[in-house]
Amino acid sequence: MISAMDEILNRPVRPRNGAVVARLASVSKSFGEVRALHDVDLEVHAGEVVAVLGPNGAGKTTAVKLLLGLAGANAGTVSVFGGDPRNPRSRLRVGAMLQVGRVPETLRVRELIDLFASYYVKPLAVQETLAAAGLKGIEKRKFGVLSGGQKQRVLFALAICGDPDLLFLDEPTVGLDVEARRILWDEIRHLVARGKTVLLTTHYLQEADALADRMVVINRGAIIAEGTPTEIKARTAGRQIRCVTSLPIATVCSLPGVLEVRSDRGAIVISTALAEPVLRELFRSDPELSEIEVTSGGLEEAFLALTRDNSQETRVKS
Amino acid sequence: MSAAATTLPRTAVERSAGHTVTIYAKEAKYEFLKLLRLPIYSLSTIMFPVMFYVLFGLLLNRGREANGVSVAAYLMATYGTFGVMGASLFGFGAGVAGERGLGWLQVKRASPMPPFAYFVAKTLVCMIFSLIIVVILLTLGVAFGGVHLAAAQAAKLVATLVLGASAFCAMGLAIGYFAGPTSAPAIVNLIYLPLSLASGLWIPLDMLPTFMQRIAPFLPSYHLSRLALGVVGVGGGSAFEHWEALAGFALICLGIARIGFQRDEGKMYG
Numbered sequence: 001m002i003s004a005m006d007e008i009l010n011r012p013v014r015p016r017n018g019a020v021v022a023r024l025a026s027v028s029k030s031f032g033e034v035r036a037l038h039d040v041d042l043e044v045h046a047g048e049v050v051a052v053l054g055p056n057g058a059g060k061t062t063a064v065k066l067l068l069g070l071a072g073a074n075a076g077t078v079s080v081f082g083g084d085p086r087n088p089r090s091r092l093r094v095g096a097m098l099q100v101g102r103v104p105e106t107l108r109v110r111e112l113i114d115l116f117a118s119y120y121v122k123p124l125a126v127q128e129t130l131a132a133a134g135l136k137g138i139e140k141r142k143f144g145v146l147s148g149g150q151k152q153r154v155l156f157a158l159a160i161c162g163d164p165d166l167l168f169l170d171e172p173t174v175g176l177d178v179e180a181r182r183i184l185w186d187e188i189r190h191l192v193a194r195g196k197t198v199l200l201t202t203h204y205l206q207e208a209d210a211l212a213d214r215m216v217v218i219n220r221g222a223i224i225a226e227g228t229p230t231e232i233k234a235r236t237a238g239r240q241i242r243c244v245t246s247l248p249i250a251t252v253c254s255l256p257g258v259l260e261v262r263s264d265r266g267a268i269v270i271s272t273a274l275a276e277p278v279l280r281e282l283f284r285s286d287p288e289l290s291e292i293e294v295t296s297g298g299l300e301e302a303f304l305a306l307t308r309d310n311s312q313e314t315r316v317k318s
Numbered sequence: 319m320s321a322a323a324t325t326l327p328r329t330a331v332e333r334s335a336g337h338t339v340t341i342y343a344k345e346a347k348y349e350f351l352k353l354l355r356l357p358i359y360s361l362s363t364i365m366f367p368v369m370f371y372v373l374f375g376l377l378l379n380r381g382r383e384a385n386g387v388s389v390a391a392y393l394m395a396t397y398g399t400f401g402v403m404g405a406s407l408f409g410f411g412a413g414v415a416g417e418r419g420l421g422w423l424q425v426k427r428a429s430p431m432p433p434f435a436y437f438v439a440k441t442l443v444c445m446i447f448s449l450i451i452v453v454i455l456l457t458l459g460v461a462f463g464g465v466h467l468a469a470a471q472a473a474k475l476v477a478t479l480v481l482g483a484s485a486f487c488a489m490g491l492a493i494g495y496f497a498g499p500t501s502a503p504a505i506v507n508l509i510y511l512p513l514s515l516a517s518g519l520w521i522p523l524d525m526l527p528t529f530m531q532r533i534a535p536f537l538p539s540y541h542l543s544r545l546a547l548g549v550v551g552v553g554g555g556s557a558f559e560h561w562e563a564l565a566g567f568a569l570i571c572l573g574i575a576r577i578g579f580q581r582d583e584g585k586m587y588g
Contacts, residue, residue: 031585068428069428070424070427070428088430088432089332091428091429091430092332092333092430094428094430095429096425096428096429098421098424098425098428099421100420100421100422100424100425101419101420101421101422101499102416102420102421102422102499103422103425104352104417104422106351106352106353106355106356107348107351107352107355111348111351112348114344114348115344115345115348116429118340118341118344119341119429119430119431120430121332121333121337142355155425158425158429162429162430168428
């Protein structure tokens with residue numbers, strides 16, 4: 001039996017040769033008075049997952065639209081597969097999931113996939129797309145009767161149905177529940193395992209951390225940090241110690257290595273580069289010290305630190 | 319780095335001509351299914367002209383004449399014009415405005431869909447709905463209105479109206495590029511209904527006030543109705559000037575649509 005499964009398993013794995021498949025070079029883009037992107041450089045290499053991370057209105061969607069040829073840059077150059085993103089040849093190798101207000105509601109899931117798959121030269125079989133997007137069993141439903149999460153999965157299916165080499169996913173998991181989000185993450189990992197390249201935008205740090213080889217943090221139209229999730233976390237490395245102590249805050253503040261102290265529901269939270277020396281000092285000064293918790297600064301903290309205005313930083317001690 | 323990009327495996331380089339034709343056909347098929355399953359479109363665009371024709375052409379004016387032909391024949395031509403206008407204006411105007419305004423057109427444009435497939439499919443589908451409407455009116459008129467048309471005449475009536483509908487596709491496109499997604503159906507109605515009345519599609523033109531008779535020759539719907547009336551034996555003269563007027567009108571609409579398209583692009587590309 002030469003099944004579809006064999007075909008999937010035997011699909012040639014594309015080499016991860018790191019070639020640049022999409023690039024923004026010194027790109028600026030304004031919409032009227034609003035500056036959406038300012039002098040942005042971004043490269044996407046073959047076989048990697050890049051997460052563009054940032055708060056709402058940071059310019060993530062604009063970056064995706066430029067790379068899809070749906071908008072033109074005011075300055076700088078945009079290239080996909082070495083050419084204009086509007087080139088029909090590069091479009092044949094690209095899949096896109098955009099945030100859409102409304103999809104024709106009277107068409108069935110299967111019909112929408114059939115239509116979009118027909119645009120491509122070597123599309124996936126419809127059944128394969130349905131399975132990959134978690135739409136089996138609802139392929140005969142009309143788009144209009146689907147739940148929000150199901151609609152989102154149909155849009156994902158339209159992006160992958162042509163088996164494109166490069167995928168742009170703009171906020172792919174917005175409105176999905178935990179389970180559906182996991183399914184989509186697994187599918188993105190599966191695509192990358194098959195040599196596909198993915199650029200996704202998200203404002204969920206957890207998502208970027210779970211999927212991305214590389215994160216690009218963007219805020220107010222500019223890239224403010226770039227690196228692996230580990231590197232980004234390291235940018236604001238440090239530990240937080242939460243404990244209950246009778247020591248006055250001022251005393252804790254004066255301990256060597258303490259960066260910041262704040263009180264939190266009867267306890268205090270100490271920020272420091274290294275937890276151990278501070279803990280040793282605390283035990284020496286306060287034998288009653290209790291309820292100790294030590295946490296590493298998560299991606300969340302790193303992200304907040306990166307996107308926070310300098311003026312808003314509250315450091316008790318520098 | 320950029321040199322390495324060219325060494326990427328090249329799958330999916332180009333589509334064959336046959337493949338492109340398949341895409342156009344699929345695009346048209348799903349556009350048709352989309353509208354057919356939308357009762358507000360399929361029912362209202364088909365039922366209104368048919369209902370009016372049955373009422374005014376077959377029931378209320380039985381045995382009467384207008385401009386030398388039976389009212390049943392006269393109104394078959396004018397309600398046929400009314401019908402194809404509605405199918406085209408709503409199919410295109412409301413369709414494009416909604417899909418453009420709510421992001422669906424953008425998803426299609428980001429895909430490798432041949433850009434013209436979208437518009438060609440819409441035009442074909444508006445023509446198919448026009449065909450359905452005209453054939454229903456024709457059947458009713460012949461069966462119940464005592465209308466006598468030779469086969470060639472009937473075919474000419476159908477062809478005239480279906481082809482003439484394309485001018486209103488162009489008008490719908492222009493509306494679609496300027497109207498918002500929610501206001502488009504209302505705007506179409508505001509143009510469609512007065513245009514129908516003033517062109518004598520509901521009531522024969524010579525029964526309308528003189529000033530309306532003077533305005534009518536400036537309206538595209540007047541010219542299409544004259545062409546259709548010519549087929550059923552009302553009025554003489556050359557059809558050429560009416561086709562010329564329709565073609566000119568269609569070109570103006572396409573020009574306006576282009577301005578709207580460029581305005582949209584300007585927002586993104588400016």
